[in-house]
Structures are given as structure tokens and as C-alpha cells.
Amino acid sequence: xxxxxxxxxxxxxxxxxxxxxxxxxxxxxxxxxxxxxxxxxxxxxxxxxxxxxxxxxxxxxxxxxxxxxxxxxxxxxxxxxxxxxxxxxxxxxxxxxxxxxxxxxxxxxxxxxxxxxxxxxxxxxxxxxxxxxxxxxxxxxxxxxxxxxxxxxxxxxxxxxxxxxxxxxxxxxxxxxxxxxxxxxxxxxxxxxxxxxxxxxxxxxxxxxxxxxxxxxxxxxxxxxxxxxxxxxxxxxxxxxxxxxxxxxxxxxxxxxxxxxxxxxxxxxxxxxxxxxxxxxxxxxxxxxxxxxxxxxxxxxxxxxxxxxxxxxxxxxxxxxxxxxxxxxxxxxxxxxxxxxxxxxxxxxxxxxxxxxxxxxxxxxxxxxxxxxxxxxxxxxxxxxxxxxxxxxxxxxxxxxxxxxxxxxxxxxxxxxxxxxxxxxxxxxxxxxxxxxxxxxxxxxxxxxxxxxxxxxxxxxxxxxxxxxxxxx
Ligand code: GDP
Numbered sequence: 490x491x492x493x494x495x496x497x498x499x500x501x502x503x504x505x506x507x508x509x510x511x512x513x514x515x516x517x518x519x520x521x522x523x524x525x526x527x528x529x530x531x532x533x534x535x536x537x538x539x540x541x542x543x544x545x546x547x548x549x550x551x552x553x554x555x556x557x558x559x560x561x562x563x564x565x566x567x568x569x570x571x572x573x574x575x576x577x578x579x580x581x582x583x584x585x586x587x588x589x590x591x592x593x594x595x596x597x598x599x600x601x602x603x604x605x606x607x608x609x610x611x612x613x614x615x616x617x618x619x620x621x622x623x624x625x626x627x628x629x630x631x632x633x634x635x636x637x638x639x640x641x642x643x644x645x646x647x648x649x650x651x652x653x654x655x656x657x658x659x660x661x662x663x664x665x666x667x668x669x670x671x672x673x674x675x676x677x678x679x680x681x682x683x684x685x686x687x688x689x690x691x692x693x694x695x696x697x698x699x700x701x702x703x704x705x706x707x708x709x710x711x712x713x714x715x716x717x718x719x720x721x722x723x724x725x726x727x728x729x730x731x732x733x734x735x736x737x738x739x740x741x742x743x744x745x746x747x748x749x750x751x752x753x754x755x756x757x758x759x760x761x762x763x764x765x766x767x768x769x770x771x772x773x774x775x776x777x778x779x780x781x782x783x784x785x786x787x788x789x790x791x792x793x794x795x796x797x798x799x800x801x802x803x804x805x806x807x808x809x810x811x812x813x814x815x816x817x818x819x820x821x822x823x824x825x826x827x828x829x830x831x832x833x834x835x836x837x838x839x840x841x842x843x844x845x846x847x848x849x850x851x852x853x854x855x856x857x858x859x860x861x862x863x864x865x866x867x868x869x870x871x872x873x874x875x876x877x878x879x880x881x882x883x884x885x886x887x888x889x890x891x892x893x894x895x896x897x898x899x900x901x902x903x904x905x906x907x908x909x910x911x912x913x914x915x916x917x918x919x920x921x922x923x924x925x926x927x928x929x930x931x932x933x934x935x936x937x938x939x940x941x942x943x944x945x946x947x948x949x950x951x952x953x954x955x956x957x958x959x960x961x962x
Pocket of ligand 1: 574
């Protein structure tokens with residue numbers, strides 16, 4: 490490979506390596522420093538890959554409007570534990586996956602597609618829960634177009650419901666409310682709707698614009714209506730992609746399979762992924778050896794919003810990693826290696842913290858940054874609300890404070906996850922972070938600030954907003 494790139498003979502390169510004390514065969518890898526030495530010996534110039542090169546290789550050209558075609562929406566189901574996320578995903582899959590297709594064994598690949606009565610195709614992420622959503626977002630992969638918020642009619646709005654709302658709002662993803670377990674005698678959908686009002690989710694039944702559908706994952710009641718509601722929301726969004734370009738996608742799930750090696754479920758976001766394509770995915774690279782769809786069938790291509798299981802990766806990527814098709818294997822490897830090194834460097838330079846100061850600096854550096862995102866946790870509802878109200882008043886033409894989420898109680902890992910995904914600090918008022926949250930915040934470099942006087946908190950944020958924050962905490 491090295492000989493090839495220098496347009497020198499392989500034998501000469503090996504000889505030169507030997508002269509330098511490296512006994513290498515033709516297919517052996519050598520480290521970058523050795524390569525550099527050899528290259529210079531041959532009188533060639535060394536250029537190491539940089540971020541700019543990566544960007545250049547991964548062509549990010551805008552698609553022309555005439556090249557864009559409608560694509561299916563991608564849906565994530567969120568909600569409180571036991572409210573029926575898994576049951577709903579299963580029920581939708583069972584009733585809607587085309588029956589009768591020979592060998593149509595649905596397999597769990599982390600996402601699946603269904604077609605509604607009206608003929609709209611929908612892609613569901615089959616990984617319920619908020620962790621997946623946040624970790625994807627924090628890795629830069631925004632794959633979800635629509636969030637279905639499941640609320641059990643016998644339990645109404647619970648803490649994780651509130652979290653889910655915060656996540657959807659932070660990601661600016663539209664929501665549809667599925668009021669589940671409507672079959673239960675004690676079901677009280679009205680309570681769900683009024684509870685939601687308190688969290689600024691106004692459903693259609695309450696004259697708002699968030700669609701709400703009563704469903705039962707158990708009896709199947711309302712499932713068709715739910716799917717049509719999603720289809721309608723998708724129509725409003727006018728989702729489009731260009732199937733005729735090299736693919737870009739996001740990893741939904743990845744694992745090391747004993748028999749097949751690294752396997753990743755990739756949701757194609759733009760372009761079409763084809764068998765034989767060479768790609769880089771996060772810190773890994775590969776060539777599509779084979780692809781299987783959600784029905785376990787071999788496919789040769791996958792277009793926008795289609796989930797496929799991909800074989801042929803050299804290592805196991807992580808959920809949320811972005812996949813890009815590139816032209817040559819050398820490019821793919823170069824980018825992957827560059828990213829591995831960059832990740833190593835980043836881990837070494839401990840704590841890329843999200844502090845108020847850094848946010849302000851970012852706001853200064855980037856003229857488009859006009860929002861100062863923060864999370865607020867307080868001991869009682871009254872203080873939380875007072876703080877949020879005060880926050881809303883801060884700001885001027887350039888900077889505005891955006892409270893992504895506020896709540897009552899200790900600062901938890903979930904708060905840290907949300908803060909990291911949105912690059913926000915957490916402001917604790919008369920509350921502390923629990924141990925897992927503290928560890929997680931340290932690891933992820935999320936700043937947690939503690940206050941016992943509202944005035945101090947407001948003052949700090951105000952100062953940050955006007956770029957006058959002093960350095961001491
Ligand atoms: P998740 O934690 O949100 O994924 O919730 P699950 O899907 O695991 O459901 C929790 C429990 O509620 C299970 O025992 C389900 O059988 C039950 N459940 C889910 N949906 C319904 C429903 O529509 N009606 C009734 N009666 N029970 C349901």
C-alpha cells in the first residue's frame with residue numbers, strides 16, 4: 490500500500506524497511522512513524538490526515554432540490570417504564586409486518602419498517618428508552634424524526650414521561666402522544682391529557698397541536714389510528730433525501746457476533762448503501778460484504794430511512810456512529826485510523842468540559858450560537874419554576890437562555906446524559922448530584938453548579954449571558 494502510494498516497488502520498500510531494522514512482509518502493517526521515515530528516505534513528502542482531509546473525503550455536498558425524493562419517517566418510542574413501549578413496538582410489528590412473505594421471520598436488528606393502511610412506510614427504532622436516544626444525539630446522530638410518547642392511561646404522567654418530553658423538546662423533534670392501556674377498566678385518558686398540560690404538551694383534544702391517540706398494545710385497539718397519526722405528522726415534515734448518492738447512515742446497534750464478526754444495524758439517512766461499498770463508520774472501516782433487512786432477508790441495496798444489518802466491518806462501531814461511504818479502502822482506513830488517534834488524544838486531554846465559560850466562548854466564536862442551554866434541578870417545584878421564570882427574562886438580542894429541562898429532586902445520570910447531548914451545564918438549587926451522576930458528569934465533562942440562593946444562580950447565568958462571567962465558581 491505504501492509502495493503503491495509512493496509509486497515505488499514493493500521490494501524496494503521492504504529493503505528500506507530492513508535497512509531500518511524493520512522486518513516486514515508485504516501485507517504487514519507498520520506504524521505511522523516508521524512509514525514517515527521510509528517515505529522521507531524515498532524523497533517523498535509526508536502529509537498526515539487532518540480533520541479537513543476527512544471532511545474533504547466525506548463529501549458533504551448539499552443535494553439539489555430536484556434530486557430529493559420523499560423518504561419514510563424514523564420514529565422512536567419513549568415513555569415511563571412499564572407504560573408499554575416494548576409492547577407497543579411488538580404489537581405494531583406483529584400486525585403490520587407483511588404477513589405471508591416466504592420465510593418472513595422478523596429478527597431483531599434494532600429497527601424495523603411497517604406500512605400503514607394508507608400505504609405510508611414508517612421506520613421504527615426498536616430500542617425503546619431514553620438512553621439510546623440521548624447517546625445517539627450526543628454522538629451527533631440525530632436519526633429520529635418523530636417521537637411517540639407512550640403514557641399509560643392507568644398511571645398518567647410519571648418522571649420518565651417528563652424526561653422524554655424534555656428529550657424530544659431539546660432535540661426539537663415533534664411528538665405524538667399514545668395513551669396506552671386504554672383497555673384497562675381504570676384507564677383515565679383525561680387525566681393523562683390534563684397532566685400533560687402542566688408540561689406544556691397541549692394535545693389536540695385540549696385544543697393544542699400535539700396529536701393524541703388512545704391505544705391498547707394488548708388488544709390492538711387504536712394501532713391503525715396511531716400509525717395514521719404518524720403518517721400525517723410525517724407528511725407535514727416533508728422528509729426528503731437523495732437516494733442517488735454515496736450513502737450516509739447512523740449505527741443503531743452493533744455487536745460482535747461469534748460466527749459473523751462485527752455486525753452493525755445501520756439506518757441509512759441519505760443516499761443508497763450497496764453491497765461492495767467501502768465505508769468508514771466512527772473509528773472503524775470496512776466494505777459491505779452482505780446486508781440483511783429486518784425480515785432476515787439478504788438485500789443488495791438500502792435506501793434512505795431503511796435499516797439494514799451490515800457485515801464486513803473491521804471492528805465493532807458504537808451506536809450513534811455515523812457511516813460514510815468513501816471511494817477507496819485506503820481513504821477509509823486512513824480516516825478510521827485518524828479518528829482512533831484523535832479519540833485517544835481527546836481521552837488523554839482529560840475533561841472537555843461544558844462549562845458556562847466555554848459556552849460563552851462558543852457563543853462569541855460562533856455568531857449563530859444565540860442560545861445558552863441549561864438544565865435546572867431544584868428541591869421543590871416552586872423554586873424550580875421561579876428559576877425558570879427568571880431564566881426566561883435573561884437575554885438580549887444576541888444571547889437567550891434556554892432551559893432544556895427542569896425538575897425536582899437530586900441530579901441523576903439521566904440529567905447528565907441530557908446535558909451532555911445538548912452541551913448544557915446543570916444548575917442545582919438546594920439539591921446535590923447522586924454518586925453515579927457525579928461520576929458520569931466527571932467522565933463526560935458536564936459541569937454541575939450548586940446554589941442555595943436563587944439570586945446567585947440567576948446572577949451567574951446573567952453574567953454568562955452577557956459574557957462577563959468571572960472565573961471563580
Ligand atoms: P415498557 O417498560 O414501557 O417497555 O413496558 P412493557 O411493554 O414492558 O409493558 C409493561 C407491562 O404493561 C407489561 O406487563 C405489559 O403486558 C403491560 N401492557 C402493555 N401494554 C398494555 C395494554 O395496552 N393494556 C394492558 N392491559 N396491559 C399492557
